[in-house]
Amino acid sequence: MTSKKPVPSKNKSAKSKSDKKVPQQKTAQAKAPRAEVPQTEAPQTEAPRTEAPRTEAPRPEVPETPGTRAPRVPPQPAAPAPEVAVSPAVDAGDRERLLHGTHHDPHTVLGAHPVPGGVAFRVFRPYAQAVTVVSGELRAHLHDDGDGFFSGLVPLSEVPAYRLLVTYDGTVDETEDAYRFLPTLGELDLHLLGEGRHEQLWQALGAHVTTHQGVTGTRFAVWAPNARGVRVTGGFNFWDGTGHPMRSLGSTGIWELFVPGVGEGELYKFEITRPDGSRTLRADPLARRTEVPPATSSIVHASHHEWGDAEWMDRRADTPVTEAPFSVYEVHLPSWRPGLTYRQLADQLPAYVTEMGFTHVELMPVAEHPFGGSWGYQVTGFYAPTARLGTPDDFKYLVDRLHQAGIGVLMDWVPAHFPRDAWALAEFDGRPLYEHHDPLRAAHPDWGTLEFDFGRREVRNFLVANAVYWCEEFHIDGLRVDAVASMLYLDYSREPGQWTPNEHGGRENLDAVAFLQEMNATVYRRCPGVVTVAEESTAWDGVTRPTHHKGPSGFGGLGFGLKWNMGWMHDSLEYMSHDPVHRKYHHHEMTFSMVYAYSENYVLPISHDEVVHGKRSLVSKMPGDWWQQRAGHRAYLGYMWAHPGKQLLFMGQEFAQGAEWSEAHGPDWWLLDPSYGAEADHRGVRDLVRDLNAVYRTTPALWQRDTDPAGFEWITGDAADDNVFAFLRLDADGAPLLAVSHLAPVIRHDYRLGVPEDVPAWQEVLNTDSGAYGGSDVTTPDAVKPEPQPWHGRPASVRLTLPPLSTVWLRPAW
Structure with missing residues (x-):
């Protein structure tokens, strides 16, 4: 895709077939021309006539033996030959689903496909005036089938490498066809996603600039199992996702699309068709960069930061945190010195903390959130540092400078709940997904937010991988986990009748216990030297006990390294x-x-x-x-x-x-x-x-x-x-x-x-x-x-x- 985007004219309607001449159909045996292949179109056929059935006595067949000529049979009326679909155009059912954003596998329809008679090309480009397939010296002008669909049957023996020339109101855009590419997620990724065990989830889902089948672009992937269809929309398609439907990969609930030519810095969202047929525009739950609030778009991001903290990282795990000095300066980044960016903070904060002698800083807020007054405790971008102070690489630079000054970095992490904003996680694909399906379990009684469904493996994977993400990608040394008590108790801030006991008749949230144990065990296994800190205000037994050690209550420890007293x-x-x-x-x-x-x-x-x-x-x-x-x-x-x-x-x-x-x-x-x-x-x-x-x-x-x-x-x-x-x-x-x-x-x-x-x-x-x-x-x-x-x-x-x-x-x- 060229950097200059054509501006499609939405006022021009697609021409009907009756406005065009129908060229003579090439045969399948015709040699592909070197210069140009005429536009092809299925011949128009008349509706079959309805006739009274004829009755006639069957005639005996005389077998023909070798060397013997069968006796001559008087000519009989010719039986009608079976109809062969020679038109490459998208059929009515697929066309309807693509137009309404409910197609689960657009790649089986669009793109280039071998068919009897050659290769069928089908392109869906709303508002385009013309589409031409280009392959070497080949130029095949596709037929305008209306509503943005273009098709043609080219007499080729195999699918070639090709590009598209798309004409919009006098502007021609040369681009790759997004629907000629294989899936960007492999079988192992899909298996781990289905099992809820993908510990580097951010590398599979979200938006990633990559080179796929020799072409550079961005691969998009999102989990939306209840969706009837998902389309990706953004600046690259003028916020009209009609022409970019995603495909569903098996039974995982993952939707995927590789869009050639889209690079870092592009804004995007996912347009999801809900089970009831309505549509919702959602930010990417795995977005690694966002717009500055109150804007809500996700941004395609690729990191270019080169770390300089190898010495810190190498010795971070030398001494257990319980046996080392640990004096923490808690910082609200936007207001420590109001107006400073991440990079400006990197020039001032390490010097001040060093002078004051603290061993660590604890930073809040880090993950993106819509309302600054919430101090970051109502997160909408779990994988994106807040854009208020700069880019993700700018935040990495701040962490890097702190490490080079010998200062550890903790961050506030909020896995207990999330806000109800209609562009974020709430009923993401039209039904409760990240939140619990039971409204009593989903609604947080204190903060007007929604609680995560810790019993759903994909949700647990989303959060466990998120904890790992901050430690591995941003070199965070510790996670202070917010509101642990609200996660552990089913009756937290609830009156009798507002909660349901667990399977043992108790008030412990067994799903949350299992999640916290998995999160801590995974972080400590993958990230030596990192400490997790629980903000837990009750007398829950074993908050900082290892997960494999059971206490008097019968529960294993939660596995935290430290607990707020x-x-x-x-x-x-x-x-x-x-x-x-x-x-x-x-x-x-x-x-x-x-x-x-x-x-x-x-x-x-x-x-x-x-x-x-x-x-x-x-x-x-x-x-x-x-x-x-x-x-x-x-x-x-x-x-x-x-x-x-x-x-x-x-x-x-x-x-x-x-x-x-x-x-x-x-x-x-x-x-x-x-x-x-x-x-x-x-x-x-x-x-x-x-x-x-x-x-x-x-x-x-x-x-x-x-x-x-x-x-x-x-x-x-x-x-x-x-x-x-x-x-x-x-x-x-x-x-x-x-x-x-x-x-x-x-x-x-x-x-x-x-x-x-x-x-x-x-x-x-x-x-x-x-x-x-x-x-x-x-x-x-x-x-x-x-x-x-x-x-x-x-x-x-x-x-x-x-x-x-x-x-x-x-x-x-x-």
């Missing part, structure tokens, strides 16, 4: 929200987390969800005046970084932004401007977070045994009247770090704490009350030596001065 988040923030004078009555809210700290592999999340919708920013949750709020904020972060489990902090909270986060304008960076006089207020908190990460990363006691109970020891967990929490963290060699949080707004002098006797002295390595961070600067610069006085059940003790509203870390001064 929503209980810790809720309890600790509840404690911190109380006035210090009342905190002694809520002391258990800070200690209870250690009762279950090793039941799963945890992340401690202060995420975007905790600083929006009236929940206030982290610093604003703290009681007291502005000084006390900032002091409480700093002390809480020190406690959080020392607590068993990995940590995650949402952007803006690292410098104590006072306002709630808004996706419209992002963090209040102006608070860090020196001209604002924010040295103590906000820059100090930011510097604390930087130093927390620096000490954390160089202190294995804080991360090496996060999932091992032997890595934690209470010094005192019951000092409720003093608002004090003190504990030891121990690395694999037993080297300790002493963390003391004092959450009262007073100074406590000579506060005695029991310590191990084998440490000769303790050196303060971090104090959230330091003047450099905006605190009152009650610090202990000199090493503290233990005294041989037993305390807290230990043979030795130290006396410390505890600053107000603070967390202090001490390490052995060997």
Whole structure:
């Protein structure tokens, strides 16, 4: 296909046969001419006459033997010869189905086909004025059969390599015939698709620029098993898919078409004829690139990014994430620095995260979504990075730059539900397909969305392959899986009568359990070093247990690598929200987390969800005046970084932004401007977070045994009247770090704490009350030596001065 597209005239109707002369029909034995083959057409025949049947006695046949001549039989009336269909034109039934978009196999009708008498060419080009078949010196003008159909019988012995010259209102387009090509999907692909086990589904379905049978174009494939017909439409056919019907491949429900000449950057959609005969125009579920919302077309994409992160990828799996430092900075990409593209973010974000000392970033939103205010949690393009910030290669560039800076990349992944937009997945082919067929199971009660049918193998394949896709194609290091609890329970946010128990009479969604197990097992098998993180808010047993290990409930583990500790988040923030004078009555809210700290592999999340919708920013949750709020904020972060489990902090909270986060304008960076006089207020908190990460990363006691109970020891967990929490963290060699949080707004002098006797002295390595961070600067610069006085059940003790509203870390001064 030439790059210049003809503009068809939709006002010209196809000429009727009566307007043309019928050339003399060539015989099958005629030699194909070198220059031009006349236009051919089936001879017109009259309708047979109706006559009364004749009766005549049968005449005996006399057999003829060799060497004997049969006796002469008087001539008899000639019996009518059987009619032979010599017309190559599309028959009425196929014609009707092609016109109405309900043909399942257009390639058996259109294209070039050997027939008695030569090769029949049939072309369907709506709005064309003429079509000529070109093969070498051969020029065969096809007959205009009306409604965009053209046909001709050319006396050839076999189907040649050929092209088409298509005339539109004075413009001639030379192109390949899409209907002369074999299917682009092989038997193995179709088998895996039918089994729901195609782990690289994106390589089979969607739109792919390729060279097929020596011709370059784009192959399109889509799953629509309930469709009566599917056509591909886009800029290359002026958004009229009539002339590009797709073929159905066996019983898989896959529709496929190779369109020569279509290249990357072309817009397209699928026009689906529903079971009731109506039509719907749908974006490609496997599109790897989309238009910028609110536009909804899919875009043919071919990646040209050359990765430069081989060193990162090679060592990513060296240490299990549970035994490595893991400090996550959660970023809402469109609003971190509003207006920046992926490539511009790549110039700023890695430098900032490196300076702040975080080991990973968690990015939201990544997958395409129609409404920016949804933060990406209502996905319509599961295989496409949002086009708001650039192309898929631009996003790869951002990930690449982060890796080259030594920063891991996680992304929010949303397999629980999808929106009801009429151009996306909802009732994709006219019936429930990606969603459950039972309306009670399909409708998500909280968000007005639809839940995936996790029991359908093709849907499960769509999601499992999607998880693999982000890790393999974009080098993503981790998937934070959203809303896992809503997937696991049939009665999630539903009242009695609004849900049906499972086959065992329980409320567990067995299909969702099987899906999550398959997803995790597949990702960990295919992508070493990747971690999956569950946002799961209940006490489901075995979220981070391997899938082959069954727990007391009888279920195998879900297979996640980490789980958000929503209980810790809720309890600790509840404690911190109380006035210090009342905190002694809520002391258990800070200690209870250690009762279950090793039941799963945890992340401690202060995420975007905790600083929006009236929940206030982290610093604003703290009681007291502005000084006390900032002091409480700093002390809480020190406690959080020392607590068993990995940590995650949402952007803006690292410098104590006072306002709630808004996706419209992002963090209040102006608070860090020196001209604002924010040295103590906000820059100090930011510097604390930087130093927390620096000490954390160089202190294995804080991360090496996060999932091992032997890595934690209470010094005192019951000092409720003093608002004090003190504990030891121990690395694999037993080297300790002493963390003391004092959450009262007073100074406590000579506060005695029991310590191990084998440490000769303790050196303060971090104090959230330091003047450099905006605190009152009650610090202990000199090493503290233990005294041989037993305390807290230990043979030795130290006396410390505890600053107000603070967390202090001490390490052995060997």
